[in-house]
Amino acid sequence: MSTRTEKIDALAKKAGHIGDDPGVSLTAAAWRRLRRNPVFLTGGVIVMAFVVLAILSPFIAPHDPAVPMLGDQVIKARNQIPPSQPGHPLGGDQVGRDLLSRLLVGSQQTLLVGVLATLIGLTGGLVLGTLAGALGGWVDTVVMRAVDIMLSIPGLLLAVSIGALFARPNIYTLIVAVATVQIPVFARLLRGTMLAQRHSDHVLAARALGVKPRAIVFRHMLPNSLGPVIVQSTLVLAISIIEAAGLSFLGLGNPDDRTPEWGQMLGTAQNVIDSHPQLAFWPAGCIIVVALGFTLMGESLREALDPKSRR
Amino acid sequence: MLRYTVRRLLQLVIVVGVLSLLLFAWLRSLPGGPVSALLGERATAATRARLTEELGLDQPIYVQYWKFLTRAASGDFGVSTGVQPGDSAMEIFLQRFPATLELSFLAIVIAIAVGIPLGYLAARRRGGLLDNMSIVGSLIGVAVPVFFFAFVLKQVFAVDLGWFPTAGRQTGGIDATRVTGFFILDGIITQEWDAAWDAIVHLILPAIALSSIPFSVIFRITRASVLDVLDEDFVRTAESKGLTTPVIRRRHVLRNAMLPVVTTIGLQTGALLAGAVLTEKVFAFPGIGQALAIGFERRDYPVLLLLIICAAGVFVLVNLLVDVSYALIDPRIRTMGGAR
Amino acid sequence: MALLEVRDLSVVFQRKGEEPFAAVDGVSFDVAPGQTVGLVGESGCGKSVTSMAIMGLLPKRGNKVTGSVKFEDTELLTLSDRQMRDRRGRDLGMVFQDPLSSLNPVIPIGLQVTEVLERHRDMSRKKAMVEAADLLNKVGIPDPRRRLTEYPHQLSGGMRQRALIAIALACKPRLLIADEPTTALDVTIQAQILALLADLVRDTDTALIMITHDLGVVAGLCDEVNVLYAGRVVERGSRHDLFAVPRHPYTHGLLASIPRLDAPKGERLSPIRGSVMDNIPWTSGCAFAPRCPNATDVCVEVTPTMESDPVGARNSERLLRCHNPVAQEVPA
Secondary structure, eight states: OHHHHHHHHHHHHHTTOTTOOOOOOHHHHHHHHHHTOHHHHHHHHHHHHHHHHHHHHHHHOSSOTTOOTTGGGOBTTTTBOOOOBTTBTTOBOTTSOBHHHHHHHHHHHHHHHHHHHHHHHHHHHHHHHHIIIIIOHHHHHHHHHHHHHHHHSOHHHHHHHHHHTOSSOOHHHHHHHHHHHHHHHHHHHHHHHHHHHHTSHHHHHHHHTTOOHHHIIIIIIHHHHHHHHHHHHHHHHHHHHHHHHHHHHHTOSOSOOSSOOHHHHHHHGGGGTTTOTHHHHHHHHHHHHHHHHHHHHHHHHHHHHOTTOOO | OHHHHHHHHHHHHHHHHHHHHHHHHHHHHSTTHHHHHHHOTTOOHHHHHHHHHHHTTTSOHHHHHHHHHHHHHTTOOOBOSSSSTTSBHHHHHHHHHHHHHHHHHHHHHHHHHHHHHHHHHHHHTTTSHHHHHHHHHHHHHHHSOHHHHHHHHIIIIIIISOSSOSSSSSOTTOOOOOSSSOHHHHHHHTTOHHHHHHHHHHHHHHHHHHHHHHHHHHHHHHHHHHHHHHTSHHHHHHHHTTOOHHHIIIIIIIHHHHHHHHHHHHHHHHHHHHHHHHHHHHHTOOSHHHHHHHHHHTTOHHHHHHHHHHHHHHHHHHHHHHHHHHHHHOHHHHTTTOOO | OOSEEEEEEEEEEOOTTSOOEEEEEEEEEEEOTTOEEEEEOOTTSSHHHHHHHHHTOSOSSSEEEEEEEEETTEESTTSOHHHHHHHBTTTEEEEOSOTTTTSOTTSOHHHHHHHHHHHHHOOOHHHHHHHHHHHHHHTTOSSHHHHTTSOGGGSOHHHHHHHHHHHHHTTOOSEEEEESTTTTSOHHHHHHHHHHHHHHHHHHTOEEEEEESOHHHHHHHOSEEEEEETTEEEEEEEHHHHHHSOOSHHHHHHHHTSOOTTSOTTOOOOOOSSOTTSOOOGGGSOTTGGGOTTOOGGGGTSOOOOEEOTTTOSSSOOEEOOSSOOOOOOOO
């Protein structure tokens, strides 16, 4: 009898039935899948490179991005801009500053714009959405109507209107304008997840056990909303950078361009785009690659965290 | 059905009402105050005084709001100070609105004509080369700022290759008769074929640039929707009946997959308007977008005020139409309360 | 001559990065014209996949089908997609489990019936509509003309399943496959649908393959029954023989686990211990061995083959795949 039982166990093990994974948490399982996902890896590499660049750029940039060292090569009347030359592989910009250095250091401001706008949007949306979703009732109705109204104005126009309120635009007005557009997006997302959880079994169980409402919100509901929030944040980061570029193009951006920022560089390059397209091409290329990186990460994260995913 | 529409219309009214309040507050918060904003720097003291009285700035705030509303209702948004100085804001709007409408319409048509078939094919051959390339393409479409894409199009096809004009809506030399303000339509109505063709040629590049925004979204939603429908049981039933692939595709897959896509198309109109601001600037296309761009640059608040109200109004209206049409398309909603 | 001959049918699923899995592992059975054959087994035993393989409805990628499926002497597995499409609906019909999700929600019922008629019998829309009304009437749907323009969500569950049966039988196929047609329905409706199926196939002399996990369904309907376990047929016999003299321990266990009204009060239920997941590969012995009360050492060493079983044969041929079948006394 025992040899047969042992044999059965051995055969079953060979067939892969015994010794299966013990249960893994949703996030651990998702992370395992992500690690092997080429889309996620590509996006992740781009984002990491971007962040590293932003941190290290002041040290690795060959020249000071604010100094117009090639100024004597700029002849406005004849529309000449310093070309590529030894020591300046990308040439200079309209004022004579080294383009490569400006590009490298520009990653800092661009990252700042993206991160700050996303954080502000996220915080604002978090507060509004949590209030609406957790409290429900008339608070929910009022907040969501307000959100709907904000969403009824196309994003760029809303950002432009807010930018117009400031007499003197600078980088922070730009960030605020972009961030404000993202607040309703996060608010709606958070409210959705909170609402879905309010009626879920685990919240019901917590309430039955007498857990205080504030603890329920912070320790049970918010952590479960983390997944979609992270996904949305990566996407919003990409969107913020692009919207900021659009606003700079329209003239809202920081007029002081000694500190370079890619969107702003792209905006000012429009004047000379016919004769010197490279001034627009380089910052645009950087924006596109970075935005793509965040978007790839966000999309693969979304698919990994979706329990109904097709894999 | 009727109750539903009425309820949505009421919501529309409320939203417009709140929007007007917000805009009123916005106007009052502009740097320099509403009078400076509306008249610009160079107005005389007399004009200022007159406007101050018109706006009721010396009176309680609810009176101001009332005057704001009545002025708006009568179409008086003041005179442009930057975009087309001297013209009334309403006139500028009426002139430019058909242009942007033509442009947006063509952009959406392009986005649908390319996005939906591509989305279907990508879903059918999931994981194949077409699928992966299209997904990457749509992601790039989102990552590329639309004004940069417009630049590139202009540079390559208009400047370098000379296939298309670089700017404007109609070539200066052509003397076209205006009927509706929609140049293509006018050309057809008056049988001035060269004028109509000229207008089309001017629209193509900006429309392609503008379509990149809705295209990405329409493609992705179509693909996701078709993938969902392909897994449905009723598609398996259709296959078990031995129906031909074209019939299954048309009657079973697409008819069900298109429901969420239609909603998305409606939502894209908002993004289109934002994109139009940037695209029209690049192509110097005399539409509302260009007016907004210039208006913002030169702080032309009368024009900005009117255009923003219109943009929001159009967007809300389109969403209402989409909601209602969804109810018409999906028989489950249409026959609410059917016999069971 | 058999209408349908299935020989050694195997379906192996292979997903990226996973072990290949044989959902169907060498299934053979016949269906005679006008006969009702049952495929019985627990979820996961491969009965649905078998039917999908016969109909050619498995996805194009991710699986490998081997063996032979001969319908009226034509090998189905080697037919092209177009050739198979011609046969589906016309010669072979299928009814699925969930009637609501099996119907297209956005087109009227009438159209879903007429499209089969238009496709295979080249009928005009007008004539097809008349025929459709007649079909709906035959399956017992009241006021059929009105139903033609209604949508699936406007019908009750029982009516939807009747409509699906009408659709499957519209072109008078010689073979109908019903995959758990009553599982998603209320118990009272179940009986009606089964009775309907029995009447229809008898009136039209259609062969029926009935796929189910419910022995009650089998008992009332099938002429011959195949019991499946882990992708293979383990026992076959006529309905009467199988229920009177179950020989395979699995079949015996299934029958013994049914609660009975006449059991003494307080008597415990006797389920089969373990679950479907507790199996060993057929190549190493008998897949049922880990759960089998009769298992001996030979069961984990030698793969049992399908053999003729004279002990269990009362008034039909019996086939059995077992080293240690249930001992049987001759019933009184």
